[in-house]
Amino acid sequence: MLVKPIRDRPAERRMATRLEIIEASWAIARERGLAELTLRDVADRIGMRAPSLYGHFAAKNAIYDAMYQQAWAECAAVMSAAAADLPPDPRAGLRKMARTFFDFSVADPVRHQLMNQRTIAGFVPSAEAYAPAVQTLACATAALAGIGVADPADVDLYVALIGGLINAQLANDPGGDRWGRLLDGAVDMFADSVGLPPGIGE
Amino acid sequence: MLVKPIRDRPAERRMATRLEIIEASWAIARERGLAELTLRDVADRIGMRAPSLYGHFAAKNAIYDAMYQQAWAECAAVMSAAAADLPPDPRAGLRKMARTFFDFSVADPVRHQLMNQRTIAGFVPSAEAYAPAVQTLACATAALAGIGVADPADVDLYVALIGGLINAQLANDPGGDRWGRLLDGAVDMFADSVGLPPGIGE
DNA sequence: GTCTATACACCGATAGAC
DNA sequence: GTCTATCGGTGTATAGAC
Numbered sequence: 001m002l003v004k005p006i007r008d009r010p011a012e013r014r015m016a017t018r019l020e021i022i023e024a025s026w027a028i029a030r031e032r033g034l035a036e037l038t039l040r041d042v043a044d045r046i047g048m049r050a051p052s053l054y055g056h057f058a059a060k061n062a063i064y065d066a067m068y069q070q071a072w073a074e075c076a077a078v079m080s081a082a083a084a085d086l087p088p089d090p091r092a093g094l095r096k097m098a099r100t101f102f103d104f105s106v107a108d109p110v111r112h113q114l115m116n117q118r119t120i121a122g123f124v125p126s127a128e129a130y131a132p133a134v135q136t137l138a139c140a141t142a143a144l145a146g147i148g149v150a151d152p153a154d155v156d157l158y159v160a161l162i163g164g165l166i167n168a169q170l171a172n173d174p175g176g177d178r179w180g181r182l183l184d185g186a187v188d189m190f191a192d193s194v195g196l197p198p199g200i201g202e
Numbered sequence: 203m204l205v206k207p208i209r210d211r212p213a214e215r216r217m218a219t220r221l222e223i224i225e226a227s228w229a230i231a232r233e234r235g236l237a238e239l240t241l242r243d244v245a246d247r248i249g250m251r252a253p254s255l256y257g258h259f260a261a262k263n264a265i266y267d268a269m270y271q272q273a274w275a276e277c278a279a280v281m282s283a284a285a286a287d288l289p290p291d292p293r294a295g296l297r298k299m300a301r302t303f304f305d306f307s308v309a310d311p312v313r314h315q316l317m318n319q320r321t322i323a324g325f326v327p328s329a330e331a332y333a334p335a336v337q338t339l340a341c342a343t344a345a346l347a348g349i350g351v352a353d354p355a356d357v358d359l360y361v362a363l364i365g366g367l368i369n370a371q372l373a374n375d376p377g378g379d380r381w382g383r384l385l386d387g388a389v390d391m392f393a394d395s396v397g398l399p400p401g402i403g404e
Numbered sequence: 405g406t407c408t409a410t411a412c413a414c415c416g417a418t419a420g421a422c
Numbered sequence: 423g424t425c426t427a428t429c430g431g432t433g434t435a436t437a438g439a440c
Binding site: 212216251253254257258 | 405406407408409410
């Protein structure tokens with residue numbers, strides 16, 4: 001009689017191949033651009049033929065989907081770690097959340113493009129891939145509420161403000177800090193407008 | 203002896219065909235998406251074959267380039283008209299500039315995508331196409347200086363703030379006004395932070 | 405000069421053999 | 423699972439018809 005093995009080796013191999021494909025895709029996207037990714041290049045890099053990729057992903061957009069999910073899962077981890085260790089001062093907490101997201105976004109422009117812009121022709125993230133994005137926003141919203149920013153309109157404004165600085169930075173001064181050095185001041189401007197008490201020593 | 207005609211009919215026809223191609227391209231881009239534009243579709247719409255387009259544009263990206271230039275020229279016209287007729291109150295002026303740009307951007311998402319996002323594979327706007335974009339920024343910068351916002355860092359912050367609201371609106375609530383209704387408040391927040399005097403009756 | 409027909413290289417995707 | 427072969431579709435180059 002067959003007994004169930006402790007480890008499912010075929011499944012492990014399958015997952016490893018999937019990760020290999022995703023990793024190769026990131027590398028190519030960072031080298032040549034997100035939209036310039038081709039299945040033939042991905043296959044070449046891992047010693048396969050292009051049609052073989054269809055044994056692991058149903059379509060090219062399914063690879064983008066897995067990359068999207070992975071990127072937002074990373075972001076959720078980074079943001080929840082930051083939210084779990086916020087400084088007591090409300091303004092400092094607001095700055096830390098903003099800086100964490102700003103640095104994460106600016107660190108990888110291609111990743112940011114996939115996560116935040118509708119740039120790939122027919123790609124719409126699946127519900128599973130979108131889940132960590134929702135989780136990230138929920139985490140940020142909860143953190144803001146804990147800091148004292150509870151009005152949804154204020155959260156929307158905060159999101160737009162930080163996102164605008166990130167976009168301006170990536171679009172107009174990639175690799176620089178022309179908008180990055182405005183971040184703390186922008187957060188204070190926001191804090192003033194929502195009536196947060198001035199920070200310690202300010 | 204040949205005399206130079208008053209009108210250059212061949213040149214007029216050529217320009218008319220160029221405009222026809224650009225107009226057809228806008229229509230298809232708005233219907234199917236900017237990246238889904240194909241030369242065969244453009245040619246079909248104006249009763250041509252795809253290779254014939256190369257008699258008028260050197261490449262597909264040259265069509266995007268002409269569209270880009272046209273869009274920014276429109277924007278420059280709209281913004282300079284607004285800047286030429288600003289209300290006396292500084293905050294009202296700041297709000298008018300922001301609202302004009304916000305409405306222009308949100309009115310045509312595909313146009314905004316072409317103007318403000320690097321979304322087309324190998325497309326980089328030419329110097330001529332980029333000129334009206336530079337002109338628009340210069341016009342806005344001059345208007346802000348006239349209002350009392352002269353520090354380049356403040357201009358950068360203003361640009362990022364308005365751009366962030368536009369991006370959030372288009373990405374998360376297209377067709378709605380969830381971020382649009384935050385615009386006036388955001389401008390006032392900015393005005394407070396740069397020390398602009400409170401508006402009349404505020 | 406303007407448009408067409410043809411052709412090419414590349415793309416994502418599918419079918420079927422091993 | 424991975425392969426070879428191939429499909430329809432894309433941007434683009436070129437030669438030639440009117």
